[in-house]
Amino acid sequence: MVILELERVASQSPVRMLYFRTLWGEVCVKVDLSKIETELISFAETMSFDDERLDPTRVIGPMEVRLEGKVRPAGDHYLVDGRTSASGHLSCGRCLEPVEWRMESGFDLEVALTDAAPVDPELALDEADLDVVFLTEPLLDLEELAIEQVLLEMPIRVVCSEECAGLCPQCGANRNQEGACRCQPEADPRWAALKDLAGHDPVD
Numbered sequence: 520m521v522i523l524e525l526e527r528v529a530s531q532s533p534v535r536m537l538y539f540r541t542l543w544g545e546v547c548v549k550v551d552l553s554k555i556e557t558e559l560i561s562f563a564e565t566m567s568f569d570d571e572r573l574d575p576t577r578v579i580g581p582m583e584v585r586l587e588g589k590v591r592p593a594g595d596h597y598l599v600d601g602r603t604s605a606s607g608h609l610s611c612g613r614c615l616e617p618v619e620w621r622m623e624s625g626f627d628l629e630v631a632l633t634d635a636a637p638v639d640p641e642l643a644l645d646e647a648d649l650d651v652v653f654l655t656e657p658l659l660d661l662e663e664l665a666i667e668q669v670l671l672e673m674p675i676r677v678v679c680s681e682e683c684a685g686l687c688p689q690c691g692a693n694r695n696q697e698g699a700c701r702c703q704p705e706a707d708p709r710w711a712a713l714k715d716l717a718g719h720d721p722v723d
């Protein structure tokens with residue numbers, strides 16, 4: 520991925536796309552807003568993010584993300600809209616096995632340049648509602664935008680199947696596998712009390 524992007528820098532870097540090499544050797548892609556005067560520009564990038572960068576508690580392995588859109592100047596700010604699509608694997612909320620996940624969604628936001636992020640937290644909240652992104656320099660980071668869009672769409676929890684039996688609470692074996700373990704269910708007095716209640720009408 521990194522090498523691919525570097526080749527692109529050398530061969531056909533569009534004037535308004537800036538490719539930076541970060542301290543740790545990654546390449547990040549930013550749209551140079553200062554070069555946009557009247558016409559709109561479009562961008563299309565395919566990126567790959569590892570689970571650490573997205574959310575290691577929910578994502579397994581790398582995720583391919585495609586970001587397409589356009590930036591239009593609108594007075595003293597910019598309008599950015601487009602589509603994000605991603606495919607990868609999330610971990611099952613019960614057994615932790617990978618579950619295939621795909622998303623596709625549109626986005627529509629406003630980018631404003633500011634000397635500093637709003638100091639008033641109330642104001643910052645209001646602006647967030649309107650999907651306004653404040654930038655302190657005229658560079659729109661496509662990776663940040665892509666990650667934000669993916670996390671917005673990512674479900675809090677997925678299951679590999681409604682019948683997933685999950686992990687054994689005692690030894691951690693995957694109970695979907697035949698003969699996963701021989702642990703006996705723990706006798707829990709609270710559980711027995713709940714069983715007694717079952718069957719009674721909860722209203723009375």
Ligand SMILES: [Zn+2]
Pocket residue numbers: 611612613614615616678679680683684685
């Ligand atoms: Zn599962």
Ligand SMILES: [Zn+2]
Pocket residue numbers: 687688689690691692699700701702
């Ligand atoms: Zn067990």
